[in-house]
Amino acid sequence: xxxxxxxxxxxxxxxxxxxxxxxxxxxxxxxxxxxxxxxxxxxxxxxxxxxxxxxxxxxxxxxxxxxxxxxxxxxxxxxxxxxxxxxxxxxxxxxxxxxxxxxxxxxxxxxxxxxxxxxxxxxxxxxxxxxxxxxxxxxxxxxxxxxxxxxxxxxxxxxxxxxxxxxxxxxxxxxxxxxxxxxxxxxxxxxxxxxxxxxxxxxxxxxxxxxxxxxxxxxxxxxxxxxxxxxxxxxxxxxxxxxxxxxxxxxxxxxxxxxxxxxx
Amino acid sequence: xxxxxxxxxxxxxxxxxxxxxxxxxxxxxxxxxxxxxxxxxxxxxxxxxxxxxxxxxxxxxxxxxxxxx
Numbered sequence: 035x036x037x038x039x040x041x042x043x044x045x046x047x048x049x050x051x052x053x054x055x056x057x058x059x060x061x062x063x064x065x066x067x068x069x070x071x072x073x074x075x076x077x078x079x080x081x082x083x084x085x086x087x088x089x090x091x092x093x094x095x096x097x098x099x100x101x102x103x104x105x106x107x108x109x110x111x112x113x114x115x116x117x118x119x120x121x122x123x124x125x126x127x128x129x130x131x132x133x134x135x136x137x138x139x140x141x142x143x144x145x146x147x148x149x150x151x152x153x154x155x156x157x158x159x160x161x162x163x164x165x166x167x168x169x170x171x172x173x174x175x176x177x178x179x180x181x182x183x184x185x186x187x188x189x190x191x192x193x194x195x196x197x198x199x200x201x202x203x204x205x206x207x208x209x210x211x212x213x214x215x216x217x218x219x220x221x222x223x224x225x226x227x228x229x230x231x232x233x234x235x236x237x238x239x240x241x242x243x244x245x246x247x248x249x250x251x252x253x254x255x256x257x258x259x260x261x262x263x264x265x266x267x268x269x270x271x272x273x274x275x276x277x278x279x280x281x282x283x284x285x286x287x288x289x290x291x292x293x294x295x296x297x298x
Numbered sequence: 299x300x301x302x303x304x305x306x307x308x309x310x311x312x313x314x315x316x317x318x319x320x321x322x323x324x325x326x327x328x329x330x331x332x333x334x335x336x337x338x339x340x341x342x343x344x345x346x347x348x349x350x351x352x353x354x355x356x357x358x359x360x361x362x363x364x365x366x367x
Contacts, residue, residue, distance in 0.1 A: 056367030066365065081366025084307040084359065085333055087326050096332065096363045111366055124341050125361050128334035196367070245367030 040269070042241055044218055045166040045187035047105065047134060051075045052235070053265040054107065054220065056245025060254065063095055069248055070104070072258035077105040079136055079245070081112070082122045082129070107168070109136040110156075114149070119156040123165055135160060136190070136222075136243075138170035146196040146223075150177045154184065161185035170222050173207040175214050182215045189217060190243060193234065194224025197246040201230040205237055212238045228257075228264035235268025236276070302354040313352065320347040323360070333362050 042049040055075045060066040070078060078099060099106060108126035110119040116139060123135045137157050141149030148171050157169045166187045171177055173191045181189045191211055194200035201224065202208065212219045218240035225231050225244045234242050242265055251257035301312045306326070313322060319335055319342050335342045336359040342350050352358075 057365035058367045060365065079367055080363040082334075082361050083364045083366075085328060085362050087307060087309070087328070087360070095365050106363065108363065109366055121336065121339065125334040125336060125359070126363075128341050128343065129332070129361070129363055243367075 042218060044134065044168065047077075047132065047166065049076050049105070049241075051077075051262070051265075052241040052269055053231070053262055054079065054241060054243040055248060055258070055261075056243070057095065057099065058245055059249035063098065065254060066095060067098060067102075069254045069258040070099075070102075072255045072262065073248065074262040075104075077107050077134075079107045079109050079243070082108055082110075082126050105134070106131050107134050107136050109170075110138050112140070113138065114140050116152045116156040116159070119152075120159050123160050124163075127165070132166075133164070134166045134168060134187075136168050136170060148172055148192070150174065153177075154180055157181055157186055158184045168220065173204045173211065175207060175210045178211045178219075179214055182217050187217060188220055188240070189215060190220045190222035192223040193221050193230065194226075196223040197250075198224055199226030199247060199250075200224055201226050202233045202237075205233065208234070208239060209237050212240075225261075228260040231261050231264040232268035232271070235265055236271050238272050241265075302352075304352055304354070304356045304358060306358045307360055315354075317352050318348055319350045319352065319358075322352060322358070323347065326360070328360065333360050335360055 042052050051074045053073055053075050054077045055073045056079045108131055110122045113119040113122055119137055119139045139149050139152040139156050141147050150172055153169050153171055157167045160167050168188045168190055169181050169186050170190050178189045193202045220241040220243050221234040221239050222243040225247045231242045248254050248258045300315045302315050304311055304313055338357055
C-alpha cells in the first residue's frame, strides 16, 4: 500500500487528509480545537465577516488555527451575488491566506442551494485573479464540468442541503461527476453521519468537507474521529476495488470435503 | 479639526478630516494585523493603510476571519 497515493493535491497544494472540516457552530475554542485535532484534517474552512466594532478582545480561534498550522480555506458563505463573493475572496486574500477559496454563491436562504450561474461567473473572475478556486455546486455533472473548464482547482458538489444531514441523496450523479472530471471532487454539505462520508469516498470522490455533522453531534470530538475513520475506510475500500454485487450466494469455504449427506 | 461623516461596517461615523485608514483603525481600537479593509468596494492593501486618506462619504468595510463552514 502506498501512502503517497493517499495525499490529495488541489492546485499546488497537497493535503494529507481527505477530510476538510468547518470551524463554525462549536461550543467554544476548546471544543473546536479538540474536534479539529480528532478529525485529522489539515485544511479548515473559515468565514469572512465584519469586525464587531463594539466588541472588546480579539477572536482567538483564527490565531490558534494559524499557529497550529492549519491551511485556511475561506468561504463566501452568505453571499448571494457574484460581486459579494468576489469582494469576500479579495478581502480574504488581504487577510493572508494560501490562495485557496471556497466559492459559494447561494440562490435561496431556505435550501441554501447554490446559484450555479452566479457561481460560474464568480469562479471565472476569481480564477483570472489567481485564486485557487473550489466552488460549492449542485450535484449536476454539466455544471461541474463547466466549473472545471473555467479553471477551478477542484469541484465541490453537495450531497444534500447544507446542515441537513440527509446524506448522499444522489450517489449516481456524484459518480458521474467523478468519472467525467479530472480535478478532485470533494463532497461538500449534507453529510449526517460516518456512513455518509464513507459512501462519498467509496464512490471515488477525492474528499469530503463538513461542519454541522461534526459540530452539531452530541459528542463532536468523537464524531470528528468517526468521520476521519470513515473517510479513510471509504477511500481504502474504493482503492481496494469492491466485489461485484450478485443476487445469489458464493460460498467462502471450500465446497469439497464436506462431511455428511450431499445437498442440492 | 473639522469633522466628516463616513460609513464603517454599515454604521455612520464622524471622524476628523484627513484621517487615514490606519488612523481610523486606531481610533476604533482595532489592531492593524488581523483585519482587512475595503474602501468604496476596493481593497486598501495593508501597506498603504497609513497613507490612504479618507474623504467625506467614504464607505468602509473592516473584516476579519471567524469560524465557519
